[in-house]
Amino acid sequence: MEEQKIQVKKALDERFLIGALIDLARKKMVPIHKHSIWYYMGALLLILFMIQMVTGPLLLFYYKPAAETAHQSVADLMVKVPYGWLIRSVHHWASNLMILLAFIHFFSTFLVKAYRRPREFTWLTGMVMFLLVLFLGYTGYTLPFDERAFFALNVGTDMPGAIPVVGTYVLEFLRGGAQVGAHTLNRFFALHVGVLPLALLAVLAIHIVLVQMHGMSIPVSVEKKAKAEKKKIPAKPMFPHFVWHDAVNGLVLVGLVFTLAVCIPSELGPVIDYLKPAPVGVKPDWFFLWVYQILKWIPTYVLGIEGEVVGITGLALAALVIFCAPFVDWKSQRNQLSPLFTALGVVSLLVFLVFTAMGYFF
Amino acid sequence: MKLKESLLSRRDFFTGLIYGGLGSVAAYLAYPVVRFLYYEKKLPLPKAVTITLADIEKISPNAAVYFQYGYLPGILLRTETGEVKAFSAKCTHLDCNVNYKPDTKTFHCACHDGYFDITGKNIAGPPPRPLLAFNVKQEGDAMVISHPGEGGEEAKKA
Numbered sequence: 001m002e003e004q005k006i007q008v009k010k011a012l013d014e015r016f017l018i019g020a021l022i023d024l025a026r027k028k029m030v031p032i033h034k035h036s037i038w039y040y041m042g043a044l045l046l047i048l049f050m051i052q053m054v055t056g057p058l059l060l061f062y063y064k065p066a067a068e069t070a071h072q073s074v075a076d077l078m079v080k081v082p083y084g085w086l087i088r089s090v091h092h093w094a095s096n097l098m099i100l101l102a103f104i105h106f107f108s109t110f111l112v113k114a115y116r117r118p119r120e121f122t123w124l125t126g127m128v129m130f131l132l133v134l135f136l137g138y139t140g141y142t143l144p145f146d147e148r149a150f151f152a153l154n155v156g157t158d159m160p161g162a163i164p165v166v167g168t169y170v171l172e173f174l175r176g177g178a179q180v181g182a183h184t185l186n187r188f189f190a191l192h193v194g195v196l197p198l199a200l201l202a203v204l205a206i207h208i209v210l211v212q213m214h215g216m217s218i219p220v221s222v223e224k225k226a227k228a229e230k231k232k233i234p235a236k237p238m239f240p241h242f243v244w245h246d247a248v249n250g251l252v253l254v255g256l257v258f259t260l261a262v263c264i265p266s267e268l269g270p271v272i273d274y275l276k277p278a279p280v281g282v283k284p285d286w287f288f289l290w291v292y293q294i295l296k297w298i299p300t301y302v303l304g305i306e307g308e309v310v311g312i313t314g315l316a317l318a319a320l321v322i323f324c325a326p327f328v329d330w331k332s333q334r335n336q337l338s339p340l341f342t343a344l345g346v347v348s349l350l351v352f353l354v355f356t357a358m359g360y361f362f
Numbered sequence: 363m364k365l366k367e368s369l370l371s372r373r374d375f376f377t378g379l380i381y382g383g384l385g386s387v388a389a390y391l392a393y394p395v396v397r398f399l400y401y402e403k404k405l406p407l408p409k410a411v412t413i414t415l416a417d418i419e420k421i422s423p424n425a426a427v428y429f430q431y432g433y434l435p436g437i438l439l440r441t442e443t444g445e446v447k448a449f450s451a452k453c454t455h456l457d458c459n460v461n462y463k464p465d466t467k468t469f470h471c472a473c474h475d476g477y478f479d480i481t482g483k484n485i486a487g488p489p490p491r492p493l494l495a496f497n498v499k500q501e502g503d504a505m506v507i508s509h510p511g512e513g514g515e516e517a518k519k520a
Contacts (some may be wrong), residue, residue, distance in 0.1 A: 058399075061398075061399070080401070081401045082394075082398055082400075083397050084401075087394065251387070258391075
């Protein structure tokens with residue numbers, strides 16, 4: 001038995017160079033310092049993405065993507081199909097945690113300036129994935145085609161309509177017409193199960209390769225401190241230490257997802273009625289609450305310009321600066337402390353937290 | 363380390379514990395998925411279907427029509443002598459629907475050229491068994507067609 005095992009191992013190693021990969025992981029050192037905890041977020045996101053890649057296709061076995069059938073098929077899935085409620089709730093919670101962790105991953109890498117040379121493209125691929133994850137979350141919760149989905153579709157597709165010049169085209173592209181209807185659902189379905197996951201997968205591959213090529217970024221402050229104290233920053237090999245940590249974190253995460261799914265299963269609202277008014281207190285999912293609250297809070301006119309236009313343009317500009325951070329944060333690029341961008345990060349984080357809380361409670 | 367009187371070394375014991383634990387977690391996760399995948403809508407076969415004599419009169423002699431028997435497609439034949447026969451239209455070879463050919467007085471399955479005579483007996487080609495014959499009984503002004511197995515084991519085979 002032992003001998004066969006060794007032979008199988010040898011055969012696999014010969015074909016897939018497993019030994020070489022493990023050697024590579026052993027050689028790859030992960031620095032240990034007070035900000036090391038943020039290094040774990042990527043692997044957790046990857047685990048959640050894998051959960052989505054399993055539960056998503058499972059849901060497709062019973063989901064019927066048409067305006068007349070979507071709502072009923074989700075209802076059947078929840079009550080008739082054995083464990084349908086569980087699969088859907090796991091998909092729901094994994095997506096929520098994925099978005100939460102994406103926010104944490106984003107803010108932490110921004111604040112430790114991990115986008116510094118030579119990691120500009122790691123940052124850009126990360127930002128693209130962040131947008132894809134948000135868009136996946138948004139398209140996903142419209143698919144049950146319930147009342148909430150209807151108003152989310154209306155508001156969400158109306159916002160890009162405020163973009164100057166091309167707004168109407170974007171709006172009609174998303175809606176598949178001037179109004180939200182059966183066509184919109186088909187588009188959002190195609191985006192959610194086809195276009196967006198494939199795009200995410202492709203960008204993810206680049207992101208992971210880049211992260212492995214460059215290794216983990218060390219914050220400027222940690223590097224400076226080590227230099228001043230003439231100490232080497234301690235490090236541990238990726239394998240087995242961090243792989244082991246990731247595995248344990250992942251197990252806890254899977255436990256958390258299932259616990260949430262069992263205790264708080266995902267809901268299904270009433271079927272769409274195109275003629276009914278929006279229900280009182282209708283709100284977007286938590287990850288768009290801050291946008292919702294900012295748009296609610298901005299006065300109708302700012303300096304004679306429509307508030308909606310000001311808000312959306314402002315948000316887009318802020319997003320653009322953050323997106324291009326590695327190219328505009330010259331201080332960080334020269335490995336100096338960059339208080340301006342730290343402030344920008346902190347302010348963005350506060351805006352996100354405060355407006356999300358306001359949107360939730362008021 | 364392995365004590366003389368123990369079956370396993372400590373390492374083997376803990377390795378087993380870890381793999382056993384991971385295995386049970388995997389089983390916990392897999393169970394709902396397997397149940398989810400094998401959701402079958404249970405469609406019981408009806409006890410019987412009735413066709414009025416007036417409707418049967420509309421079928422010309424030596425011709426057949428299709429009818430629905432629960433989830434089974436049925437074929438109702440009116441012979442030249444006016445006798446009414448009913449079969450499951452599913453060929454016993456690979457489940458295609460058979461067609462009645464008046465010229466040769468046979469049921470023909472076009473998928474793999476299987477033939478059945480008007481009693482449902484397989485006479486040529488690959489079909490291994492006769493067509494499933496329904497019971498046909500006249501009750502008042504209607505024909506009552508019922509499954510020989512009453513939706514039991516026979517129905518699953520058909």
